[in-house]
Amino acid sequence: xxxxxxxxxxxxxxxxxxxxxxxxxxxxxxxxxxxxxxxxxxxxxxxxxxxxxxxxxxxxxxxxxxxxxxxxxxxxxxxxxxxxxxxxxxxxxxxxxxxxxxxxxxxxxxxxxxxxxxxxxxxxxxxxxxxxxxxxxxxxxxxxxxxxxxxxxxxxxxxxxxxxxxxxxxxxxxxxxxxxxxxxxxxxxxxxxxxxxxxxxxxxxxxxxxxxxxxxxxxxxxxxxxxxxxxxxxxxxxxxxxxxxxxxxx
Numbered sequence: 001x002x003x004x005x006x007x008x009x010x011x012x013x014x015x016x017x018x019x020x021x022x023x024x025x026x027x028x029x030x031x032x033x034x035x036x037x038x039x040x041x042x043x044x045x046x047x048x049x050x051x052x053x054x055x056x057x058x059x060x061x062x063x064x065x066x067x068x069x070x071x072x073x074x075x076x077x078x079x080x081x082x083x084x085x086x087x088x089x090x091x092x093x094x095x096x097x098x099x100x101x102x103x104x105x106x107x108x109x110x111x112x113x114x115x116x117x118x119x120x121x122x123x124x125x126x127x128x129x130x131x132x133x134x135x136x137x138x139x140x141x142x143x144x145x146x147x148x149x150x151x152x153x154x155x156x157x158x159x160x161x162x163x164x165x166x167x168x169x170x171x172x173x174x175x176x177x178x179x180x181x182x183x184x185x186x187x188x189x190x191x192x193x194x195x196x197x198x199x200x201x202x203x204x205x206x207x208x209x210x211x212x213x214x215x216x217x218x219x220x221x222x223x224x225x226x227x228x229x230x231x232x233x234x235x236x237x238x239x240x241x242x243x244x245x246x247x248x249x250x
């Protein structure tokens with residue numbers, strides 16, 4: 001079963017948070033703690049990430065199955081990027097597990113980009129020879145601002161290893177940037193929350209989103225990109241809280 005981190009909160013529907021590619025439950029600690037002021041919150045390490053088990057697959061069917069195994073009562077589910085796709089597949093295949101769905105800056109479509117750049121940069125780091133994060137950061141080479149520090153959160157200096165299954169993530173990269181052919185729809189409330197400066201969720205994606213999630217609502221956070229929760233945490237928390245506190249449809 002996935003590694004989980006629990007944040008106690010007032011009684012109510014718990015919120016499950018699924019992180020994106022190369023992330024971990026710990027990346028969401030500040031957000032989770034603040035959201036737990038109104039409800040219990042659970043963050044997970046996705047398979048092949050953090051302290052969760054390593055498997056030989058990173059398919060969305062498997063990731064959705066992992067999340068379904070964690071959920072023992074109906075929950076609200078929030079997923080970002082890869083975690084958002086896994087959350088969508090969970091909602092489509094196990095709708096009884098969810099009350100509400102929040103998808104952060106991703107659509108149920110295949111993307112043409114690749115995420116091999118950061119992975120190859122991590123492969124340039126030999127964890128057995130690294131004695132400091134600054135040395136590892138230098139080995140990562142030239143990356144976009146903030147990315148090296150984010151990746152280094154998954155470097156275990158004590159154990160001398162990456163807490164990421166780089167080989168499986170590389171082998172299944174086409175599946176990760178893609179989206180499976182999933183039948184059915186999720187009839188519950190769904191919020192597609194995007195960064196206004198991001199191009200991950202476009203107006204052209206709305207028809208397919210509405211076909212799978214007929215109650216989907218759309219919102220954008222100004223001056224935020226794909227990492228909207230890290231760039232605009234207060235606005236992100238406010239949008240998530242407002243949606244979770246809305247009255248259930250009659």
